[in-house]
Amino acid sequence: MRFLARRLLLLVAVLLAVTFCGFSAMNLLGDPLTNVVGVLAELDCDAIAAGTAPDTTVDAASSDCDTVAAARAQYHLDRAVPMRYLLWLGDLAIGDFGTSFQNDQPVSAVLREKLPETLLLLVMAQIVSLGIAVPWGVIAAYKANRAFDRGSTVASFGLLSVPNFALGVILLYLLALRWQIFPSAYESGDFTSRLFSLILPALTLGLPLAASYQRLLRTDLITTLQEDYVHMARAKGLPPMRIMFRHALRPSMFSVVTVFGVSTGTLIGGSLIVERIFGIPGIGREIVTAVVRDDFPVVLAIVMVVAIAFVVLNFLVDLLYSWLDPRVRTS
């Protein structure tokens, strides 16, 4: 229980620190006021109110100043950053992410629309990569240091060196344009055609991940295969594949489980790119558009959702790991 309590405390501290860093970065590095009201942010409203402004006609300027003041109040821009953070955190707690600067839509609606697409893509990518990595790792370990294993080492080294935007472009070119097996862009139809059009993006994300899973699984499996109980099973005359999948595979999954959480972070980064290549309407494409348009609340909300999800996921993987391997709990 003490272990769980300490972990929970750390989780809360990290979540607060992550949200605070993200929030202050957005607030201090840029000028949110400029993003809401544009050039009006440059107005020297104090001077205009005092009647000392040099050239502008007083009427137009003072109505502009009202706009600026209203925007300041609406987005709490008149408060200090720590205070603004607390207000924002309070809104966040009740699911209010603010309003998009660009099209007065509530950000939560944007998230609700875009998040499922990205989630589906991430889940598919993990399934694809595990689906490739497990058989690949098993065969490589079974044939350790023979031709297949050597070849697969080279192949995974190569796969890990392809930037995912390059891999996406190559797969798009070969599988969608040259051989026309998969559609070249996202299809928003019924669920099956959506799934089908997501195969290529999932493959783009999943292949390098499969390569790194395969490396880990192979190493762990080779160690496990030298355990006494595996020799025992072999001596009993069990078929090799049964030994592999029933006896050796499960205790060899620790490393893969460990990097599962971290790799999701890589996948999220990759999904920004893949969504752009294949035109998937997920949060990755949304954040890039929002950055280009200086849509501050949308950028902040997506960064926060992603960071929070990532922290929580790693927390869960941590717990899962300590449940799988009780030695972790005491250290």
Add this chain to the structure above:
Amino acid sequence: MLRRRLGISFWLAIAWLALMAFVALFAPILPLTDPTQVAFGGPRESPSLDAWFGTDALGRDVFSRTMHGARISLAVGGFAIAFGMLIGGGLGILAGYFRGLLDQTVRFAFFVLLSFPALVLAILITATLERSLLVVSLTIGILAVAPVGLLSRASTLVFAEREFVAAARVLGARHGRIIMRELLPNVVIPMGALALLGMAIAVVAEGSLAFLGLSVAGDDSISWGKMIVDGSGLRDLQNAAHVALFPVLVMFVTVLALNFAGDRIRQHFDVKELAF
């Protein structure tokens, strides 16, 4: 004694990297065509003797652009990893040597940095600032701080326990001297091997930002990521795949060479010390 060899493939990788570095440094004075010259040839021409990598949709020379693209990619990559090493490595050594509250604070800061998916953190920073070469390099450098820092902290912890450090302390050496003369030389070697691996990651990170249109701004700034995204529209890929695929190839070989050379150096210096 066993002689360790780096092998011919290692030197091939180094030769490629040296070539790329040379091209990046001297691209403006090499006999290349002007990379921004529109209609150097016809639009989307296939590779020929005049334009080795063909021309893009605006008729610009893809070969010259790819060579010039090495400038931003390698400059950002090199600067970012240097920044990560300096800040992350320094903090890691201090945290590992002094332990206590400093260690806990630094570790927590690293943990928070690592809690953002890397590309998302990069977007957060580049979203708010003017995207100049310095800002993009610094952004990717910040991404490198936490992983490098954790590594240097871990190896400092190991060396700080060793006898020669204890001996220096008994002799009355100050903290500064112990860190600079005893710890630093030992920690730098394993980190130096990781510089190439880290640079590979930084080059890819810059490419990713460029691909999203969030790297160094300006029409005359050419980078591999930007070339690849420009050439990967469906019409370009369909009719003139070389526009995207040549920069992909050059970038892939460069990243592969960095990874390979880094991995070899790491193995080379991974000496299992004898236990006396």
